Amino acid sequence: MKYYKTSLLQLIGPLLALLLSFLIGGIFIFFVGRDPILVYERFFSQTLGNAYGMSQVLFKATPLMFTGLCVALSFRAGLFNIGAEGQLIIGTFLTAWVGFTFNSLPALVLIPFCLIAGILGGAFWGAIPGVLKAKFGAHEVINTIMMNFIAAALVSYLVINVYAVPATIHTPQISPASELPRLDFLVDSLRGSPANVSVFLALTASIFCYYFLWKTRWGYELRALGLSRSASEYAGINIGQRTIMTLALSGGIAGLVGSNFVMGYKHYFELGFSEGIGYIGIAVALLAKNHPLGIILTAVFFGILEYGTLTIGTFVPKELSNILQAIVILFVLITSKLINWWIRQLQALTAIGNVHA
Amino acid sequence: MLESVFSIAFFVQSLRISLPYALPALGATFSERSGVINIALEGIMLISAFATTVGTYYSNEPFMGILIGALAGMLTALLHGIISVTFKADQIVSGIAINVLAIGLTKFSCQLIFHSSSNSARIVGLEQWKFLPNIPILDNPFIVGTIILFLMLQVVLFKTTFGLRLRAVGEHPEAADTAGVNVKRMRHLGVLISGALAGLGGAWLAIDQHSFTDGMTAGRGFIALAAMIIGKWTPYGAAGACLLFGFAESLSIQLQSTSHAVQFIQMIPYVLTMIVLAGFIGRATPPAADGIPYEKE
Numbered sequence: 164m165k166y167y168k169t170s171l172l173q174l175i176g177p178l179l180a181l182l183l184s185f186l187i188g189g190i191f192i193f194f195v196g197r198d199p200i201l202v203y204e205r206f207f208s209q210t211l212g213n214a215y216g217m218s219q220v221l222f223k224a225t226p227l228m229f230t231g232l233c234v235a236l237s238f239r240a241g242l243f244n245i246g247a248e249g250q251l252i253i254g255t256f257l258t259a260w261v262g263f264t265f266n267s268l269p270a271l272v273l274i275p276f277c278l279i280a281g282i283l284g285g286a287f288w289g290a291i292p293g294v295l296k297a298k299f300g301a302h303e304v305i306n307t308i309m310m311n312f313i314a315a316a317l318v319s320y321l322v323i324n325v326y327a328v329p330a331t332i333h334t335p336q337i338s339p340a341s342e343l344p345r346l347d348f349l350v351d352s353l354r355g356s357p358a359n360v361s362v363f364l365a366l367t368a369s370i371f372c373y374y375f376l377w378k379t380r381w382g383y384e385l386r387a388l389g390l391s392r393s394a395s396e397y398a399g400i401n402i403g404q405r406t407i408m409t410l411a412l413s414g415g416i417a418g419l420v421g422s423n424f425v426m427g428y429k430h431y432f433e434l435g436f437s438e439g440i441g442y443i444g445i446a447v448a449l450l451a452k453n454h455p456l457g458i459i460l461t462a463v464f465f466g467i468l469e470y471g472t473l474t475i476g477t478f479v480p481k482e483l484s485n486i487l488q489a490i491v492i493l494f495v496l497i498t499s500k501l502i503n504w505w506i507r508q509l510q511a512l513t514a515i516g517n518v519h520a
Numbered sequence: 521m522l523e524s525v526f527s528i529a530f531f532v533q534s535l536r537i538s539l540p541y542a543l544p545a546l547g548a549t550f551s552e553r554s555g556v557i558n559i560a561l562e563g564i565m566l567i568s569a570f571a572t573t574v575g576t577y578y579s580n581e582p583f584m585g586i587l588i589g590a591l592a593g594m595l596t597a598l599l600h601g602i603i604s605v606t607f608k609a610d611q612i613v614s615g616i617a618i619n620v621l622a623i624g625l626t627k628f629s630c631q632l633i634f635h636s637s638s639n640s641a642r643i644v645g646l647e648q649w650k651f652l653p654n655i656p657i658l659d660n661p662f663i664v665g666t667i668i669l670f671l672m673l674q675v676v677l678f679k680t681t682f683g684l685r686l687r688a689v690g691e692h693p694e695a696a697d698t699a700g701v702n703v704k705r706m707r708h709l710g711v712l713i714s715g716a717l718a719g720l721g722g723a724w725l726a727i728d729q730h731s732f733t734d735g736m737t738a739g740r741g742f743i744a745l746a747a748m749i750i751g752k753w754t755p756y757g758a759a760g761a762c763l764l765f766g767f768a769e770s771l772s773i774q775l776q777s778t779s780h781a782v783q784f785i786q787m788i789p790y791v792l793t794m795i796v797l798a799g800f801i802g803r804a805t806p807p808a809a810d811g812i813p814y815e816k817e
Contacts, residue, residue, distance in 0.1 A: 320783035485624025492617035496609035
């Protein structure tokens, strides 16, 4: 069977999963005593029916693009990075810290400075499990989980005991020079929407990752590592160094989340702002089969889920979004297994056919 | 300060704090010994804590609530088992999805039943159980039960045929399969046991607090994983690690009035796990087939 055909067949899995999750979501809505069709109609018209809704979706999708890319990049190198949550917390805090500490700098200097601080913070937090894996063979899954909790505790200390504005759990405001403009300067009807130009940064990051993975030598080595560690070692790739580099790069991308939340929206760092977007990034990457450009689509899909459930919040508890997210992931896992099995059966059948012909 | 640390009250407090770590850690040990990584413990505990609250609320009988909590834990674990053992899908992704599901499902249901997504109504606790002697530690059926479970399950894991088979499918499933052990069934059992135990951990949280609050497990399922690793995948080792965590947390509560750096004490379990994993304190070797689905030839 030709490759393009099987890869098309593999798309059926995620699509089927989406369909099934909306079906089950409908059952939940029915259970609450509402009409699923009416609720879904509102859900889609409020998210995709007008520019304001779409901009809200993009706002929700932006951090998911960063965390999705973070997970996918590691995955391509055969590393399971569950640490996007911790990496983005550290990066975002540093973005805010630079923003409110160096408040005399002009925008032209301060904005890149804030972004670089975010990247470096996330990269540092990602590099630690990378070093532990490269030097001691410690498994990155457990270490990245542990680093998430250490990050949360560390930032909680820094905010509450050092930087917090009294009686709040957030830092002071960042300098106006470090703020990113909102999208309402482009389209007037977007007034009040938190969508900001960081979405373009996320899109650029997706294209950068695509280019990096398929057009550069480092990216090639990274993918080789993911396909076979032993083969890449024979080919002369420095596995330890590439492991550290990959996790650092992943973390750096997650560290850009602050561009959306801090620089584009709230203008300060707040404890608990992330609400698990690091973990949802795993779902975003999984649904996109770890393809950087696919992640743009899947992040938007999860953005629709998040904002859509907010718009129907008066009819159905907004926690429906978590339930739908989880169901999508679980169904993707199952359907992709089933479809792979089905493809193998088909291939076996055509192989038998070829022998007989 | 010192006398308050060496008091019985302090010791009892440490034990009480380590309970919701110890029960899921014991469960994690059984799941991973059978070859299935169970990151879903956090979600399992959350769902069980909610199920316990609902069960106790309607029956007004904590024992009933705890039973329902344990069953809910097993049911959630079954989902993890079906995905990772039956369908051989990625165990870590499945675990994360179940954790997300648990957050959503508990808040959603809490809103429907108690008309608030963050708090349940108050439920009765263990005060009703007055048949135990009025001596510290012994008067708490949960502490007594957990100690008995640890003593029992250490023996089950290392001295019984069942334990041998469970460990065999986690170390070398091909060999176990050849010897006639049903790998899938043993792994399902390992995951179910972890669900029941994590479920009891969640039940204790709800019963101890007399209510359900959203996200009340607060990462305990992950600390349980840490304890399992520090305890080198043995029940007694996990118990030791949990007691250490309980002691540290107890200490941090005592220190809260004098120090502002409690967050650094909160980091201890996580940092310790990373140090142990890096091999600085003996070797930490997971079961050989841990996390790898078994593909029959």
